Amino acid sequence: MPRHAARWLVRCQRFVMLAGMDVVTRFAPSPTGYLHLGHAFSAYAGWAKARANGGTFLLRLEDIDSTRCKPDYADAILDDLRWLGFGWDGEVRVQSAHLGDYTAVLNRLEARGVLYPCFCSRSEILQAQAAPHGGEVIYPGTCKALRAAERAARIAEGRKYARRLDVDRAVREAGALRFFEESAGWVDAVPQRLGDVVLARSEVPTSYHLCVVHDDALQGITHVTRGEDLLAATHTHVLLQKLLGLPTPVYAHHKLLMDDSGKRLAKRDGAPTLRAMRLAGEDAVTVLKQLTESVP
Ligand code: GLU
Helix, strand or coil, X not given: CCHHHHHHHHHHHHHHHHCCCCCEEEXXXXXXXXXXXXXXXXXXXXXXXXXXXXXXXXXXXXXXXXXXXXXXXXXXXXXXXXXXXXXXXXXXXXXXHHHHHHHHHHHHHHHCCCEEEECCCHHHHHHHHHCCCCCCCCCCXXXXXXXXXXXXXXXXXXXXXXXXXCHHHHHHHHCCCEEEECCCEEEECCHHHCCCXXXXXXXXXXXXXXXXXXXXXXXXXXXXXXXXXXXXXXXXXHHHHHHHCCCCCEEEEECXXXXXCCCECCHHHCCCEXXXXXXXXXXXXXXXXXXXXXXX
């Protein structure tokens, strides 16, 4: 199909996806540091879509990793959003207050036979579970090959383990998967892109992937707006939604803001924080203008 016809088709499909729909979006930061302009852009994407469509904009704090999340960062998120004028609707959902919900979801997946215990090192599991952005580690499946007796023996010994998704098996169970991405149209989901992700680790009985899928459905999110670094994760989320009988929202993965050297803004590289700008008395309107103008 010629490119202009394909673009036209995607536009028509997007129109149909929005027609008659009560738009519900969300911003779901992890309070593991202060927000920077990249986060502000993500929040803006969700907020603007909701406001432009007379919809609802929700805020969710993804704070399941108690070793990295701090109340101070959570407070700053609320202050930064208020400062920028991105008011949210209703209560803030704080994931750490709902761990029981996530355990119930994990048990449902366990009952479907799509999980297996993984005894590999903690650092590897931490990497896979706590960093949904970029640089994903694709687990080689070492523990998937363990025999049932060996698994049982290790568990009986008291060895710690994480629970991983057996993606091949889950895909066989789920059948064909697709999602609607606003800029690309219908996309066939390939959850093998992230492989056998960790869905629960021994210290935290859940994971980003599991919580996000559960909460997006619980909160009735119709449009997930987030950075394109999470596109691969979306393929996994669509699989989990199908296994759990949950709806698949529309996705809009936005470009990431870059610094002057062309590297994406990141907490770990010391990107200037919104909090610092706010406390330095910068004008939020100027910051917002800078934000909307620097969108790639
Ligand atoms: N909590 C994730 C983060 O701060 C974002 C999750 C999402 O938007 O799906 O990176």
